[in-house]
Amino acid sequence: DAGVIQSPRHEVTEMGQEVTLRCKPISGHNSLFWYRQTMMRGLELLIYFNNNVPIDDSGMPEDRFSAKMPNASFSTLKIQPSEPRDSAVYFCASSLLQGGTGELFFGEGSRLTVL
Amino acid sequence: AQSVTQPDIHITVSEGASLELRCNYSYGATPYLFWYVQSPGQGLQLLLKYFSGDTLVQGIKGFEAEFKRSQSSFNLRKPSVHWSDAAEYFCAVDGNKLVFGAGTILRVKS
Numbered sequence: 001d002a003g004v005i006q007s008p009r010h011e012v013t014e015m016g017q018e019v020t021l022r023c024k025p026i027s028g029h030n031s032l033f034w035y036r037q038t039m040m041r042g043l044e045l046l047i048y049f050n051n052n053v054p055i056d057d058s059g060m061p062e063d064r065f066s067a068k069m070p071n072a073s074f075s076t077l078k079i080q081p082s083e084p085r086d087s088a089v090y091f092c093a094s095s096l097l098q099g100g101t102g103e104l105f106f107g108e109g110s111r112l113t114v115l
Numbered sequence: 116a117q118s119v120t121q122p123d124i125h126i127t128v129s130e131g132a133s134l135e136l137r138c139n140y141s142y143g144a145t146p147y148l149f150w151y152v153q154s155p156g157q158g159l160q161l162l163l164k165y166f167s168g169d170t171l172v173q174g175i176k177g178f179e180a181e182f183k184r185s186q187s188s189f190n191l192r193k194p195s196v197h198w199s200d201a202a203e204y205f206c207a208v209d210g211n212k213l214v215f216g217a218g219t220i221l222r223v224k225s
Contacts, residue, residue: 004158033213043159043205043215056212091158103149104213106158 002026004107006092012113018080021110024073025094033104034067034077035091043091049075050097082114117142117208119216127222128196136191136219138206147209148189150180153218154202162204165189176200198223 093104151159163174
C-alpha cells in the first residue's frame with residue numbers, strides 16, 4: 001500500500017519566492033497534519049484537517065503560511081513570500097481518527113532551503 | 116496544555132546492551148502516549164502506543180514501554196540493542212492534540 005506521499009523531497013529557493021509543498025494522504029484516512037521540524041524547535045504542528053476542514057491552525061507561524069485541503073486526497077502548504085528562517089523539513093502525516101487519537105503515518109518530508 | 120520532556124539529547128550504548136529512553140509528560144488527566152522513531156532522511160514511524168489498560172505495552176522491533184502514572188513517565192526500553200536501532204526517538208503525548216518531545220538520538224557502538 002502507498003504511504004503518505006510528499007513532493008517535492010527537496011526545494012531550494014530564494015528569499016521572497018513562493019513555495020508550495022504537496023501531500024497525498026493514505027487513502028481512507030480522514031485527518032491530515034502538517035508538521036515542521038528544525039534543530040532549534042523540534043517538531044511543531046502547523047495545522048491539521050479533519051474531513052478536509054481545518055480544525056486547528058494555531059501553529060501556523062504567520063500570514064505568509066497557508067494550507068488547503070480541497071479534497072480527501074490532496075493538501076498543499078504554501079509559503080509566500082518565503083524567508084530564510086522558513087528553512088526546515090516539512091512533514092505531512094495522515095491518520096484515521098476514530099473518536100479519539102490514532103496512529104499518525106508520516107511522509108518522508110520536504111526539505112526546504114530558503115537562501 | 117500538555118508537554119513532553121525527554122531529558123537525554125544523546126545516548127550511546129553498545130550493541131547487545133540494554134536500553135532505556137526516558138520520557139516525562141505533563142497533562143491533567145491520563146493522556147494517550149506514543150513513541151515514534153525517525154531514521155535519517157525519513158519520516159517518523161510509530162513504535163508503540165498506550166491508551167489504557169495494561170501499563171506495559173509492547174511495540175515493534177522488540178521495544179516496550181511502561182506507563183507509570185505516579186511518575187508521569189513513559190520510558191522506552193529494549194533488552195538488547197542492535198546497530199540498526201540507531202535513530203532518533205520521540206515521545207509524544209496526546210491530550211487534545213499530539214505534542215512531541217525534543218527527541219533522543221541513539222548511537223550504537225559495536
